[in-house]
Amino acid sequence: MSLSVLDIFKVGIGPSSSHTVGPMNAARQFVDTLVTQDLLDATHAVDVGLYGSLALTGLGHATDRAVLLGLAGHRPESIEADEAEAVVRRVNAAHRLVLGGRREIEFDRATHLSLHKRETLPRHTNGMRFSARDADGRELHQADYYSVGGGFIVCGDEQQAGAPRPPAPFEFDTARELLEHCHDQGLEIHELMVEREKTWASPEALRVRLLEMWRVMQACVQRGFSAQGLLPGVLKVRRRAPKLYRQLQTQADGPLQVFDWVDAWALAVNEENAAGGRVVTAPTNGAAGIIPAVLHYYCHFEPGADEDGVIRFLLTAGAIAMLYKKRASLSGAEMGCQGEVGVACSMAAAGLVSALHGSNAQIENAAEIGMEHNLGLTCDPVAGLVQIPCIERNAMGSVKAINAARLALRGDGTHKVSLDQVIRTMRQTGRDMSTIYKETSEGGLAVNVPEC
Numbered sequence: 519m520s521l522s523v524l525d526i527f528k529v530g531i532g533p534s535s536s537h538t539v540g541p542m543n544a545a546r547q548f549v550d551t552l553v554t555q556d557l558l559d560a561t562h563a564v565d566v567g568l569y570g571s572l573a574l575t576g577l578g579h580a581t582d583r584a585v586l587l588g589l590a591g592h593r594p595e596s597i598e599a600d601e602a603e604a605v606v607r608r609v610n611a612a613h614r615l616v617l618g619g620r621r622e623i624e625f626d627r628a629t630h631l632s633l634h635k636r637e638t639l640p641r642h643t644n645g646m647r648f649s650a651r652d653a654d655g656r657e658l659h660q661a662d663y664y665s666v667g668g669g670f671i672v673c674g675d676e677q678q679a680g681a682p683r684p685p686a687p688f689e690f691d692t693a694r695e696l697l698e699h700c701h702d703q704g705l706e707i708h709e710l711m712v713e714r715e716k717t718w719a720s721p722e723a724l725r726v727r728l729l730e731m732w733r734v735m736q737a738c739v740q741r742g743f744s745a746q747g748l749l750p751g752v753l754k755v756r757r758r759a760p761k762l763y764r765q766l767q768t769q770a771d772g773p774l775q776v777f778d779w780v781d782a783w784a785l786a787v788n789e790e791n792a793a794g795g796r797v798v799t800a801p802t803n804g805a806a807g808i809i810p811a812v813l814h815y816y817c818h819f820e821p822g823a824d825e826d827g828v829i830r831f832l833l834t835a836g837a838i839a840m841l842y843k844k845r846a847s848l849s850g851a852e853m854g855c856q857g858e859v860g861v862a863c864s865m866a867a868a869g870l871v872s873a874l875h876g877s878n879a880q881i882e883n884a885a886e887i888g889m890e891h892n893l894g895l896t897c898d899p900v901a902g903l904v905q906i907p908c909i910e911r912n913a914m915g916s917v918k919a920i921n922a923a924r925l926a927l928r929g930d931g932t933h934k935v936s937l938d939q940v941i942r943t944m945r946q947t948g949r950d951m952s953t954i955y956k957e958t959s960e961g962g963l964a965v966n967v968p969e970c
């Protein structure tokens with residue numbers, strides 16, 4: 519199926535796109551199937567099994583809550599954090615859930631949701647099995663889903679979940695094909711993306727949606743600056759963005775203060791994400807701080823920055839994300855953190871070059887640098903929470919993205935290692951990486967840092 523930039527950038531809730539947003543969408547889709555197959559009224563119980571990485575780190579990543587919210591008919595893009603909290607509290611207290619907002623059934627988390635930590639379903643480590651039963655315990659419907667990263671879900675039969683859509687022109691699987699289309703059409707990458715997106719929406723409507731994403735990112739930063747206290751979970755991590763923001767407003771400028779600002783913007787977003795707040799998945803929730811931090815950098819520190827530059831940034835970053843989605847993966851459970859923070863860094867570097875009117879060759883160069891120096895980055899979240907190392911890692915990834923863009927802009931786009939070569943290397947590295955470093959919390963910092 520042709521990908522849209524709005525598949526890459528979408529509003530979701532924290533803390534994880536693969537472990538929160540994807541499972542919520544899968545649970546909701548399962549209930550939608552019960553409705554379309556006219557099975558909802560006969561359903562008396564729903565059993566949910568979480569497998570592999572979803573079972574190992576799902577509780578820290580709020581997968582259990584996400585499934586429950588999806589079964590209740592909620593969508594990640596529209597539910598507010600406090601509403602989600604209230605729904606979860608109600609279900610847990612009453613052991614009853616209103617399936618799809620229409621049919622009340624018994625739902626006891628201990629009975630109806632099981633974690634299969636040593637088992638995986640055949641196609642991906644982030645597997646889910648949903649089963650609906652009638653009053654006599656007979657199975658009415660069963661379906662497997664996979665959360666394959668960035669909030670994307672795939673059904674058990676390997677069809678992309680969701681409604682089919684018309685194919686876009688200028689399809690590309692590699693950076694080389696993308697650059698060839700641009701060369702043949704005489705277009706910059708962001709312009710080619712607009713031509714593709716015309717298949718589904720007018721350029722005006724696309725612009726509105728992208729600016730909406732930018733506003734959600736800005737609102738997330740502001741909430742992150744004004745929130746206080748500790749993040750949820752056993753680690754009792756204190757939010758750092760509010761204090762850093764206050765310091766930056768009162769302290770004199772220094773030559774490196776730009777780094778402090780970039781850190782503050784990234785920390786604000788990822789602290790909000792860790793708290794279950796509203797973020798733009800870009801391309802995942804764990805790495806959601808990098809695109810907003812680099813966009814804020816562009817708007818605050820680059821002369822002549824404007825909304826057109828923001829649009830160029832997002833369209834170009836979206837094109838780069840598609841390459842990783844098609845040729846490797848956006849899933850920390852498949853690729854380690856190089857598939858999340860690494861990809862976001864690559865996207866942001868390319869987006870910034872495009873915003874600053876760099877050439878297509880310089881954009882490809884920036885994206886390549888952004889990934890090359892994240893190769894091998896492991897995923898080892900302490901206590902299964904998207905906090906350590908995730909939050910700080912976004913600040914580091916943002917600074918790296920800006921530097922990658924600057925390196926590329928100082929050159930003419932010619933370079934030794936191509937983006938396609940680095941994506942291939944990333945995929946091989948991810949496959950060779952031990953599973954203990956792929957969102958299982960069984961290795962790395964997760965076993966060397968005490969949980970409390």
Ligand code: SF4
Pocket residue numbers: 804805850854855856858859896897898899904905907908911957
């Ligand atoms: S370490 Fe990276 S990939 Fe793993 S949960 Fe954190 S942000 Fe996601």
